[in-house]
Amino acid sequence: xxxxxxSVQFGxxxxxxxxxxxxxxxxxxxxxxxxxxxxAANPGSSRPKREKSxxxxxxxxxxxxxxxYDMKPYASSEIRGPFLPVRTNVSGIEVCExxxxxxxxxxxxxxxxxxxxxxxDHFAGHRRFLSGYGKLKPGFGYESYYPQVGAxxxxxxxxxxxxxxxxxxxxxxxxxxxxxxxxxxxxxxxxVYRVPIVNxxxxxxxxxxxxxxxxxxxxxxxSLDRFRRxxxxxxxxxxxxxxxxxxxEIVTSGAAAKAFDISREDxxxxxxxxxxYGRDALIARRLVEAGVRFVSVCVRGGGPGTKAYDWDDHAVxxxxxxxxxxxxxxxxxxxxxxxxxxxxxxxxxxxLLIVTGExxxxxxxxxxxxxxxxxxxxxxxxxxxxxxxMPMGQVxxxxxxxxxxPSSRPLDPHDILAxxxxxxxxxxxxxxxxxxxxxxxxxxxxxxxxxx
Numbered sequence: 168x169x170x171x172x173x174s175v176q177f178g179x180x181x182x183x184x185x186x187x188x189x190x191x192x193x194x195x196x197x198x199x200x201x202x203x204x205x206x207a208a209n210p211g212s213s214r215p216k217r218e219k220s221x222x223x224x225x226x227x228x229x230x231x232x233x234x235x236y237d238m239k240p241y242a243s244s245e246i247r248g249p250f251l252p253v254r255t256n257v258s259g260i261e262v263c264e265x266x267x268x269x270x271x272x273x274x275x276x277x278x279x280x281x282x283x284x285x286x287x288d289h290f291a292g293h294r295r296f297l298s299g300y301g302k303l304k305p306g307f308g309y310e311s312y313y314p315q316v317g318a319x320x321x322x323x324x325x326x327x328x329x330x331x332x333x334x335x336x337x338x339x340x341x342x343x344x345x346x347x348x349x350x351x352x353x354x355x356x357x358x359v360y361r362v363p364i365v366n367x368x369x370x371x372x373x374x375x376x377x378x379x380x381x382x383x384x385x386x387x388x389x390s391l392d393r394f395r396r397x398x399x400x401x402x403x404x405x406x407x408x409x410x411x412x413x414x415x416e417i418v419t420s421g422a423a424a425k426a427f428d429i430s431r432e433d434x435x436x437x438x439x440x441x442x443x444y445g446r447d448a449l450i451a452r453r454l455v456e457a458g459v460r461f462v463s464v465c466v467r468g469g470g471p472g473t474k475a476y477d478w479d480d481h482a483v484x485x486x487x488x489x490x491x492x493x494x495x496x497x498x499x500x501x502x503x504x505x506x507x508x509x510x511x512x513x514x515x516x517x518x519l520l521i522v523t524g525e526x527x528x529x530x531x532x533x534x535x536x537x538x539x540x541x542x543x544x545x546x547x548x549x550x551x552x553x554x555x556x557m558p559m560g561q562v563x564x565x566x567x568x569x570x571x572x573p574s575s576r577p578l579d580p581h582d583i584l585a586x587x588x589x590x591x592x593x594x595x596x597x598x599x600x601x602x603x604x605x606x607x608x609x610x611x612x613x614x615x616x617x618x619x
Contacts, residue, residue, distance in 0.1 A: 217517045218324075219555075219591050220455035223316075223463040224448065224502065224522040225349040227340060228477030229292065229548075230468075231528035231541050233570050234491055235263050236549035237280045245532050246569045249488050249539070257560040265495040268503040274560040275506050275515075276553040277618070281564025281573035284526070284580050287543040289479070290342075292525030295545075296580045297350045299610050304354065309342055314354035316584060317362035319609060320461035321353075323593050331422055334362045334461040335454055337447045340477075349525075350463045355602050362463075365427070426450070426457040436508070443467065445501045452508060455518050460591060466501075466522075470494040478524060482533040482540030506553045519555030519590050521583075524548070530569040546572050550583065555590055557618040581612025589614040 231248070233239060238252040238261065252261035255273030262269050269276075286295040290309035295301040297315040304310040314322070317334040324333040339348030351362035427450055429437055440449040444466050451462040468478035470493025473485060478494075480487040502522055509515045527548035528541030547566045553559065564576035585595035588609060595614065598606035 218458060218460060219517050219519070220459060221320075221461050221519045221521065221587055221591060222448075222451045222455060222505070223350060223461070224444075224466050224505075224520070225463055226466045226468070226478055226522065226524035227349070228468055228479035229289065229524045229526045229528060229543060230478045231480060231487070231491075232280070232547060232549040232566075233528065233530065233541070234487070235266065236278050236551065237527075237547075237566055237570055238263060239530075239568065239570050242530075242569050246530050248532065250491070260560070260562055263495070265491065266499045268499045272503050272506060275510055276520075276551050277557065277559050277561045277563060279550040279552065279563045279578060279583075279615070280547075280566055281576045282523075282548050282550055282578045282580065282583065283573055284545045287526065287545050289525060289543070292543070292545060293349050294352075296523070296525050296583070298352070298354065299581045299584050299612070304352070309347065311352040311354050313607070314356050314360065315350045315352045316587060317350040317461050317463060318353040318356060318360045319588070319593065320591065321360045321362060322356065323597075324460045324591060331426070331454070331457055331459050332363060333459065334463075335459050336362050336364045336463045336465075337450055337454075338366050338444070338465045339364050340465060348463055348465060350461075362461075422457060426453045426459075429453070440504055440508075441497070441500065443497070445497070445504070448501055448505045449508075452505065452512075452514070452518075455514070456512075466498070468494050470497060480528060480540050481542060482535035482538045484540065486538035487540045488538075502551070509554050515554035516556040519557070519587070520551075520553040521587070522551040522553075523583075527570075530571045544571075552618065555618070561617065563615065563617050578615065579612055581610040582615055583612070585610045585612040586614045586618060589619070 233246075233248050234250055238250065239247050240252055241247070251264045253264045253267065253270050254261055255270040257273040260273045260278070262273070284292070284295050286292045286301040291301045291303070293309070294303070294311040294313070294315070297317075298311045298313040300311070300313040302312040304312040317336065320334040321332060334350075336348035336351050339346045339351075341347070346364045346366065348362070348364045351364060353359075353361040425431065429446070429449060432449065432453070437446075437449065440446060444464060447464045451464050454462045467476065468490065469476045470490070473490045473493040475485045475490035475494065480490055506520060509518055509520065526543055526545035529544045531541075533540040533542060547570055564578060565574050566572060567574045588595040593609070595610050595612070597609050599609070601607045
C-alpha cells in the first residue's frame with residue numbers, strides 16, 4: 168500500500184504521491200477526486216460566511232440521568248439516589264444540586280429527557296447512538312459496521328481553513344491497543360472517511376486509514392514546503408485545476424497546527440477552561456472557529472479521591488457516590504464554560520453543542536460492600552443541547568416516575584442524528600449504497616421539531 172510517510176523517509180515525495188495522500192487518507196479515491204465529486208454533486212453551490220458546526224462532548228461510560236438532568240426526588244430510596252435537585256434560572260427546570268453552574272445558565276441549554284434505544288453494551292451503545300445502527304463491524308471488537316456521524320461529516324462536508332478536515336476527534340480511549348473515539352468509524356465505507364483522532368496536539372495525531380497509522384505529520388512539513396515552493400516556481404499551480412490546488416493546500420498547510428496551538432489564545436480563557444478535557448473543549452471551540460464541521464471530545468469521568476476513570480458507575484467498579492462527588496465539580500465547570508464561551512463569541516448561532524453518553528443508568532440502585540452504583544440502561548437517557556440558533560431553556564420529553572422509560576415524546580438516536588444532519592445541511596433522508604449496492608438511509612428518524 169502507498170505510504171506518504173515511507174516516501175518521505177527516502178526522499179522528497181513525488182507530486183503524484185502528495186496528490187494521492189491529501190489530508191485524510193491513503194489509497195482509494197484521492198482527495199482531489201473527492202473534491203471534484205463533491206462539487207459535481209452540488210453545482211453552483213456557494214459557501215456561506217460561516218458554516219454550521221457541531222461539538223459533541225461524549226460522556227464516555229454512560230452517565231446516570233438520575234444523578235444529573237432527570238432526578239426523581241419523590242421516588243423510593245432505592246431509586247432516587249443520594250442527591251437532591253435544585254432550581255435553575257428557568258422556571259420548571261431542575262438539575263442536580265452538584266451542577267450549580269448549569270443552574271445559572273439553563274436559559275442557554277435545552278434538555279432532552281426521553282431518548283431511548285435498545286443496546287446496553289458500551290460499544291454497541293456507541294454504534295447505535297452515533298450511527299443509528301448497532302451492528303458490529305466483522306473482525307472488530309467494538310467498531311461500527313455502519314458509518315458513524317463523524318465519518319458522514321467527512322464524506323459529505325468540507326472543512327474550513329486550509330488544512331482542516333470536516334471532522335476531528337479530540338482525545339479518546341485505548342481499546343485493545345489502538346486509540347478509539349466515539350463517532351469516528353467509517354463502517355463499510357472507505358477508510359479515507361475515517362475521523363482522525365488527535366491526542367494532546369497535532370504531534371500526536373493518529374490517522375487510522377486502512378489500518379495504517381500516519382504518525383507525526385509535522386515531520387513531513389519541511390519536505391512538503393519545499394515541494395510547494397518548487398511547484399509554485401514552475402508555474403504548475405496555475406495550470407492545475409481547482410481540486411488539485413485545494414488538495415495540495417490541505418496537505419501542505421499549517422492551519423490545523425494553528426488551531427491546536429493554544430498559546431495563541433487569551434491566557435485568561437485558557438485558565439478558565441482548565442486542564443484535562445477542559446483544555447480539549449477549548450481546542451474544540453478553536454477547531455470549529457477554524458471551520459471544522461464536527462468535533463468530538465471525550466469527557467472522562469475521574470476526579471480526586473475516586474477510582475473512577477469513566478462514567479461506568481457499577482457498584483462492582485467503584486462507589487458512584489464518591490465518583491459523582493469527585494467528577495461533577497469539573498463537569499459542572501467545563502460544560503457551562505464552553506456554553507458561555509460560545510455565546511459570548513456569537514458562535515451559538517452556528518455551533519451546536521451536544522453533551523451525551525451512550526445510554527443512561529438503571530432506575531434501581533445497586534448495593535455492594537457499602538457502595539452504590541447503577542447498571543447500563545439504554546431505555547432512558549438525558550441529552551443536553553446548546554446553541555445552534557435553536558430554542559433554549561426547554562425540556563423535551565419526560566420519563567416515568569422512576570426514570571425507567573419515556574412517559575412522553577420518546578425519541579430514538581435516529582432522531583438525534585437527523586437533527587444533527589439537518590443542522591449541518593446534510594439531507595437526513597439521503598440513501599447511500601452499502602457494499603452490496605443496497606441503498607441505506609443515513610437515518611430513519613426525523614429532526615426534533617422543538618429545536619427548529
